[in-house]
Amino acid sequence: MNKNIDNYFKKLQHHKSQKTFKKIYQLSNVQLFGVIIRILRKRELSEDCLQEVYVKIWQKTATYQHGKASVMTWMSTIARNHAIDYLRKRELPMQDDFELSIISDEQLDFAEQIQNQQSGQQLHNCLQQLKPQVMRILLLSYFKGLTYENIAKTIKVPLSTIKTQVRRAMPVLKKCLENSYD
Numbered sequence: 001m002n003k004n005i006d007n008y009f010k011k012l013q014h015h016k017s018q019k020t021f022k023k024i025y026q027l028s029n030v031q032l033f034g035v036i037i038r039i040l041r042k043r044e045l046s047e048d049c050l051q052e053v054y055v056k057i058w059q060k061t062a063t064y065q066h067g068k069a070s071v072m073t074w075m076s077t078i079a080r081n082h083a084i085d086y087l088r089k090r091e092l093p094m095q096d097d098f099e100l101s102i103i104s105d106e107q108l109d110f111a112e113q114i115q116n117q118q119s120g121q122q123l124h125n126c127l128q129q130l131k132p133q134v135m136r137i138l139l140l141s142y143f144k145g146l147t148y149e150n151i152a153k154t155i156k157v158p159l160s161t162i163k164t165q166v167r168r169a170m171p172v173l174k175k176c177l178e179n180s181y182d
Contacts, residue, residue: 004027005024005027005028005070005071005072006066006070006071008020008023008024008027009024009061009064009071010066012024012061013061013062013064016058016061021054021058024057024071025054028072028075029050029054030145030146030147031072031076031144031145032050032053032075032076032079033046033047033050034142034145035076035079035080035083036049036050036053036079036080036082036083039080039083039084039087040083040086040087045086045090046083049079049082049083049086050079052082052086053075053078053079053082053083056078056082057075057078060078122177123177125176126172126173126176126177127139127173129172129176130169130172130173133155133157133165134165134166134168134169136155137151137155137162137165137166137169138166138169138173140154140155141166148162148163148166
């Protein structure tokens with residue numbers, strides 16, 4: 001999938017076309033939506049933010065450098081940063097005595113890296129408590145962006161089984177993650 005996105009993005013950089021951009025959207029929107037909804041946690045806000053992210057991607061097409069990162073990583077970074085900005089704008093009303101500009105990007109990046117490492121380790125530990133097949137289903141769904149139907153085809157399990165396993169696993173994960181933050 002990432003190869004396809006890379007190929008379409010190269011075309012887009014040489015000639016901006018709505019048809020090519022639409023194909024990039026189709027190949028990447030599930031993953032980018034996943035990045036955004038993990039930050040914003042509200043579907044409606046995430047949908048609005050996703051639209052703004054694609055406008056940014058369209059505007060910044062020429063700035064992408066193929067040697068630095070994959071297109072999907074580059075777009076995910078844009079989505080993540082925009083979602084964080086989106087969240088700040090809505091949940092941190094500016095006070096007269098407080099400005100976000102006093103916090104440097106380096107400080108925010110460092111704090112976020114530490115938090116991501118800790119959160120990633122906690123999530124990894126909690127995922128390890130699940131059965132291997134259930135863990136694989138969650139990874140395919142939430143981190144690879146596959147639909148339940150595609151997961152069912154991939155691992156050759158009925159769709160209803162996929163849905164049931166996810167429904168049962170989510171409260172277990174949630175409880176584990178909540179306990180690890182206490």
